[in-house]
Amino acid sequence: xxxxxxxxxxxxxxxxxxxxxxxxxxxxxxxxxxxxxxxxxxxxxxxxxxxxxxxxxxxxxxxxxxxxxxxxxxxxxxxxxxxxxxxxxxxxxxxxxxxxxxxxxxxxxxxxxxxxxxxxxxxxxxxxxxxxxxxxxxxxxxxxxxxxxxxxxxxxxxxxxxxxxxxxxxxxxxxxxxxxxxxxxxxxxxxxxxxxxxxxxxxxxxxxxxxxxxxxxxxxxxxxxxxxxxxxxxxxxxxxxxxxxxxxxxxxxxxxxxxxxxxxxxxxxxxxxxxxxxxxxxxxxxxxxxxxxxx
Amino acid sequence: xxxxxxxxxxxxxxxxxxxxxxxxxxxxxxxxxxxxxxxxxxxxxxxxxxxxxxxxxxxxxxxxxxxxxxxxxxxxxxxxxxxxxxxxxxxxxxxxxxxxxxxxxxxxxxxxxxxxxxxxxxxxxxxxxxxxxxxxxxxxxxxxxxxxxxxxxxxxxxxxxxxxxxxxxxxxxxxxxxxxxxxxxxxxxxxxx
Ligand code: SF4
Ligand code: SF4
Numbered sequence: 001x002x003x004x005x006x007x008x009x010x011x012x013x014x015x016x017x018x019x020x021x022x023x024x025x026x027x028x029x030x031x032x033x034x035x036x037x038x039x040x041x042x043x044x045x046x047x048x049x050x051x052x053x054x055x056x057x058x059x060x061x062x063x064x065x066x067x068x069x070x071x072x073x074x075x076x077x078x079x080x081x082x083x084x085x086x087x088x089x090x091x092x093x094x095x096x097x098x099x100x101x102x103x104x105x106x107x108x109x110x111x112x113x114x115x116x117x118x119x120x121x122x123x124x125x126x127x128x129x130x131x132x133x134x135x136x137x138x139x140x141x142x143x144x145x146x147x148x149x150x151x152x153x154x155x156x157x158x159x160x161x162x163x164x165x166x167x168x169x170x171x172x173x174x175x176x177x178x179x180x181x182x183x184x185x186x187x188x189x190x191x192x193x194x195x196x197x198x199x200x201x202x203x204x205x206x207x208x209x210x211x212x213x214x215x216x217x218x219x220x221x222x223x224x225x226x227x228x229x230x231x232x233x234x235x236x237x238x239x240x241x242x243x244x245x246x247x248x249x250x251x252x253x254x255x256x257x258x259x260x261x262x263x264x265x266x267x268x269x270x271x272x273x274x275x276x277x278x279x280x281x282x283x284x285x286x287x288x289x290x291x292x293x294x295x
Numbered sequence: 296x297x298x299x300x301x302x303x304x305x306x307x308x309x310x311x312x313x314x315x316x317x318x319x320x321x322x323x324x325x326x327x328x329x330x331x332x333x334x335x336x337x338x339x340x341x342x343x344x345x346x347x348x349x350x351x352x353x354x355x356x357x358x359x360x361x362x363x364x365x366x367x368x369x370x371x372x373x374x375x376x377x378x379x380x381x382x383x384x385x386x387x388x389x390x391x392x393x394x395x396x397x398x399x400x401x402x403x404x405x406x407x408x409x410x411x412x413x414x415x416x417x418x419x420x421x422x423x424x425x426x427x428x429x430x431x432x433x434x435x436x437x438x439x440x441x442x443x444x445x446x447x448x449x450x451x452x453x454x455x456x457x458x459x460x461x462x463x464x465x466x467x468x469x470x471x472x473x474x475x476x477x478x479x480x481x482x483x484x485x486x487x488x
Contacts, residue, residue, distance in 0.1 A: 009428040014462045040426045040470050045375050046418035049397035054419070054481045061477060102484065109480040159377035160390065167381055193340040193376035200437075201414050203449065205344040205372055236453050275460050 001130060004070035004118070005033040006062060008082035008228075009041050015079075015228035017272035021257040022078050022123065024271065028139050028264045029131050034070045036062060042085040045197045045229075056099060057106040059086040063120075064112040071117075078123040078257070080227035081196075084156040087120040091161065122157045124172055124226045124256070125164040133175035141265030142294040143181030147286055149259065150185040150220035150251075151177060152213065154230040155193050167191065173224070173256065180263035189216035194233040203237075204244075210237055211245025221283050222252040224259050231255060235278035252276070252283040262287060265294070314399045319361060322399070325392045326353040328385045335379035335389055345369040349379060349389065365403060370396035371411050413440045423478045426470025430463070 011019035023033060043058040063086060066075050077083040093100045093116060103114055127136070151173035158167040165172040170191050174184050192213055195206025210233055217223050225231040235253040242248050254276060261271040268287070273279060329350075336348040347355065347369045355364050364370075373393035380390045401412030417437040421428055434454070438447045457463045 009430075012427065013430055014457060016462070038470065038473065040474050041422045041428050043419070043422065044428070046415040047422075048375070048391075048394040049401065049412065049415040050419045051481060051485060052395075052398070053485055054478070057477060057481055058422075058474075061474075106477060106480045106484060109476040155374075155376040155378070160380045160388075162381070193374050193378070195340075196374040196376070197414070198341065198372065198374045201411070202344065202372055205341050206374070208343065209340050209374075236456060275462065277456055277460065 001030060002032040002034065002073055003076035003121070003126065004066045004073040005035050006039055006042075006066075006075055006077045006082060006086065007035075008077070008079040009044070010079060010228035010232075015231065015255075017258060017275040018078055018228055018231070018255045021255055021261045021266075021271040024266055025257045025260040025264060028261075028266075029135060031126070031131065033076065034073060036066050036075075037069055038065055042082045044081050044085070047085075053102060053106065055085070056089050056092060056103050060089050060103045060114040061107060061110070061112060062086065063089060063116075063118050064107055064114040066118045067115060068112070074119045074121045074126075076121050076123060076126055078226070079229075080122065080154055080156040081229055083120065083122045084161075087161060087163075089114070090116045090120070122164070122226070124153075124157055127176055127256075127260075128172040129164055133179040136176055136260065137179035140180055140263045142263055142290050144259070144263050144287075144290055145181050145293070146289070147182040147222070147283075148185050148220050149177050149182045150187055150217040150223045151190050151256075152194075152217075152223050152225050152230060152234070153190045154225065154227045155191070155196070157226060158191055173226075176256070177224070177259070180259060182259070182263075185217065185220040187216050187220075189213050192216075194230045196229055196233070199233050199237060206233065207237060207241045207244045210234060210241035211248065214238065214241055214251060215245060215248040217251050218248065220251060221280075221286060222254050222259070224254050224256045226256050235276060238278050250278065250280055252280045253278045262290075314361060314365065314403045318395065318399050318402075319356075322392050322395045323356055325395070326356060326387055326389070328387060329353045329357070330385060332384060334382050334384060338378040338382050339373075340376055340378070341372045341374055345372050353389075353392075364396070365400050365405060365408060368411075370400070373397075410441070413437065416440075423474055424471070426473035 007019050039062045047058060048055045107114055153170040158165055158170055177184050193209055195209040198206040223234060258271040331350055333350045336342050336350045339349055342348060347367045352364055352369050370393045375390050377390050380388055383389055400408040414437055417440055418433055421433045
């Protein structure tokens with residue numbers, strides 16, 4: 001298993017724990033990653049309100065680089081916003097005949113060409129379809145017994161293109177989390193929007209969404225995410241959201257890959273757990289009990 | 296203090312002009328087949344904070360009530376969750392319509408709307424300069440552009456949390472300037488009539 005890898009801007013800075021835990025847990029699963037040399041920002045969720053052409057040209061630039069530098073490999077993307085932006089280029093080109101020509105005219109300033117040959121895959125898609133729960137279970141060294149986890153999918157991994165999961169009732173994380181020995185919290189907020197960039201532009205509205213998600217996760221030791229924007233909204237604004245919502249308790253928020261890494265026997269430092277903004281003492285106690293049981 | 300070396304990040308035909316009629320017609324075309332069922336409104340996680348429901352806004356657009364639509368905050372409250380796009384029984388790309396309204400409003404003559412577009416504009420300005428987003432610089436320039444002395448305070452706790460975790464980076468990334476040619480070309484292409 002070998003993939004071209006697009007970490008995206010957040011994973012280089014505020015979500016470095018996602019990048020590191022992703023690389024380390026995938027290595028344990030025998031997946032090899034090839035970085036795309038010279039990749040640039042895909043425009044995240046800010047580009048579409050600014051320019052339609054740039055919305056496609058920015059991710060197409062990375063796809064053109066991938067076609068040239070990592071030809072034949074699927075592109076693995078851990079960030080849901082980056083995933084959607086890259087995936088959307090091919091989808092829109094199929095629907096709008098004039099678009100490929102316009103994209104390539106723009107890319108021609110750098111001598112690049114986008115042909116649409118690269119398959120864009122979300123990390124969660126790769127984990128559930130290519131790796132599979134069985135291989136995940138086989139890599140477990142430290143079962144996460146006694147841990148209850150709320151899988152949070154967010155929006156853009158599921159919608160508008162439902163390629164690997166049911167967008168109304170997402171469940172692709174369930175077998176993966178169970179393979180780690182943990183229990184999945186039954187809840188129906190896994191695909192409820194976290195507010196995304198409204199947290200920067202209309203904070204009060206976004207806090208309502210975060211408060212609803214946190215209240216729904218009651219009973220979970222941790223919420224796991226597969227997107228740096230979801231992670232940031234749920235962890236960094238947690239205290240404010242709990243105050244605004246008037247109920248709910250602090251809950252740990254981890255990236256799915258951190259949970260995988262911990263179950264694979266990686267240390268807390270190795271998955272950069274100290275970089276997370278919301279980790280409760282109750283969670284670390286349980287994790288350490290799992291580690292002690294292994295020793 | 297602003298990025299003096301960069302051309303202003305406008306992909307707009309003429310800043311300060313009335314919304315582009317061709318652009319308005321395109322959004323109308325997107326929602327032309329709306330049958331007013333209200334599924335979009337019922338699905339929207341942010342409908343509670345909107346002044347017009349999405350369903351109603353589509354109808355007003357089709358009636359040509361542009362001024363009322365651009366006075367509303369509805370499309371600014373879209374967080375691009377794609378639930379309405381997924382569920383609309385007519386299969387209309389409603390999230391794309393919301394984004395198109397943001398672009399049109401940013402290009403219009405309404406100062407309040409132009410200010411609401413600043414976050415996205417500053418974000419893309421940051422991308423143009425650095426090749427990859429530099430979150431620290433982004434927030435700094437956003438605060439400057441908003442000219443609201445209280446706004447930075449609202450985000451100070453977050454800044455401090457990130458600083459303590461060693462997650463704020465003040466330097467430039469390795470791709471500084473890499474996107475200048477592409478931005479220039481797209482700007483030129485979008486300025487064509
Ligand atoms: S869901 Fe579609 S058809 Fe129904 S009101 Fe909304 S836009 Fe119209
Ligand atoms: S995409 Fe926007 S308008 Fe549609 S449901 Fe989500 S937030 Fe509401």
